[in-house]
Amino acid sequence: MLKTGIKTKAYAAFSTEGDTKPLEIVRREPGPTDVLIDIKFCGICHSDIHMAKGEWGQTVYPVVPGHEIAGIVNSVGDKVTKFKVGDHVGVGCMVDSCGECEACAEGEEQYCSKMVLTYGVLERDGKTMTYGGYSERVTVDERFVVRIPDELPLDKAAPLLCAGITTYSPLIHWGAGPGKKVAVVGVGGLGHMGIKLAAALGADVTSISRSDSKKADAQKMGATNHIATSDKAACEAAAEQFDLIINTVSSAADMNLYLGMLKRDGVMVLVGAPPDTLPVHPFALIPRRKSLAGSTIGGIRETQEMLDFCAKHNIGSDIELITIDQVNKAYERIEKSDVRYRFVIDMSSLSGK
């Protein structure tokens, strides 16, 4: 951790038990191209739980999770051109990249091999750990800060910084729009955003969940059809229906079941990242030339495009607002899929402001 800088209250997980507790961290004083952001709200992504509990096997403790950051600019370095004090801004899953490789040149910084995640990894200097949004403030290079349009309330906008962009990017990449049948598997944080975004893009959207308990909500979000995977007949009737499936499932599930629902040349994109290996039968793909793909977040330019799209279409996340001391309880509820549909931490409960 930095020795000098701005002392900052935060919450961190200290072991694979995953419980978060207070930790004081140090943020760097803003350099010439940095923006210092007072964090107002931070969404809780299921990735925070995977990381806090070391489920992906790579966690360095203590880890301060949080990569759905919405806040207000506190101060800017003298070379910052995009932002000024008081602006509403967001930071998502990454805070740096090399800026020179093919991916960076194409605005796909998330695929840069030197990309730096918002928390839990070393900065490019190889010495300083990154700490996430369960904290009072953060210093970020302006290249990795996006503008939150005034139409979007900061609390409902926070989840767009990960759940929003992670579903928007593959929807755009694989051409979701009018005339396309899109299914979203898992009606959770990512899934509920995927339904709203795919519907706003003009696609015909089906929600796929384990039961019917979220059916009415999914339809309010824009799904025209709902499949409960507990209903065998409904699954069979859905065979070869979809051009595109966005799969947000967070723990091991039978991928062959969903692949069966793709049309010829259809694509299922994994954005859900369970720690498990997921067996796929070759004949789930071969006979109808189907594809299984993966996708992670989206570039900064695309993140800004997504936020502007959400402002235009009046799309925010459905949230349950909590205080910082309720994070551990929220983790338990997320693991039971008992959240409608994203927990967002009101950071005034930490900063007192």
Ligand code: NAP
């Ligand atoms: P979430 O809110 O917990 O939602 C996950 C949903 O998956 C649940 O609501 C549930 O939907 C479904 N699900 C969970 N276990 C299942 C099982 N065994 N079988 C079938 N369905 C199951 O989580 P999230 O925040 O949306 O994150 C989802 C996943 O995406 C996590 O693994 C996360 O790490 C990953 N992620 C990836 C990226 C990326 O860049 N690719 C970015 C963010 C998050 P129903 O209750 O409707 O069945």
Ligand code: ZN
């Ligand atoms: Zn996330």
